[in-house]
Amino acid sequence: MSDQSIKSRPVYQSLAMDLSGLRHLLVSDSPAYRFEAPPDREVEVWFVAGPDQEGRIPPSETVHERGFRSPRHLIDRLDHRLAQERMGLRLYVSGTEDFLWDVFNTAQRAGMTKQEIFQCHSGTRARRVACVHCRTFNHGVTTTIVRCDGCGANLFVRDHFSRRLSAFMGVKIDAEVAGEVPPAEQAYS
The missing domain is CATH 3.40.50 (Rossmann fold)
Known part of the structure; x- marks a missing residue:
């Protein structure tokens, strides 16, 4: 399962010195x-x-x-x-x-x-995921679905990245039909 509707993930470059700096x-x-x-x-x-x-x-x-x-x-x-x-x-x-x-x-x-x-x-692509329901941060997430450490909800890891929170958003995946949770896919390593 992929979330193609919102792409707010920042794009990074290699570091190079800014010579205008003191x-x-x-x-x-x-x-x-x-x-x-x-x-x-x-x-x-x-x-x-x-x-x-x-x-x-x-x-x-x-x-x-x-x-x-x-x-x-x-x-x-x-x-x-x-x-x-x-x-x-x-x-x-x-x-x-x-x-x-x-x-x-x-x-x-x-x-x-x-x-x-x-x-x-640099380093791991594992994500910090903020649960939009209880505001708990879930660290080191490498799958598309994760169980929230705070409220226990099964969260779909969106590609929406909040720069303010330094985290991706996680929303309850079975909000419509309780217990209907697709298998998680390994997506971020």
Whole structure:
């Protein structure tokens, strides 16, 4: 089963440095992601260390790298950093879709414009699904139908992506005929 009526999924590009920026910050939910910068430009890199690194984040190779224990920890520190930032910063974000938009929303609340924020999807295509009935977020969804962790409804995962919620919308699939639920298809890996 496919939802072809609404396509609000963002389109992403590879990251490339915006030379009009004065300062450059790359944030990633993976320690492996990097991009090439001209030799005359410095890029500060913030990354989420893997779960096996919890409590053992190694010291940075340079003063321009910083590891965090979780995406939430990184975003909290980014919020603090952006509150003190001046004009001229360019923010580059790499990671899963929910991470990209959590960072984007944090940056916009701090006053950054969408022209100053660059996003590149990397990693899993699993989706964060917001139940429109109980407002629970269901994480790591890879199928077209998922049982809501909050209300237990069988949700059809729509292709409608809410940038504000950083999630795809999930609607009750058996609202018309209770219990009539088609088999789920593996769709997002």
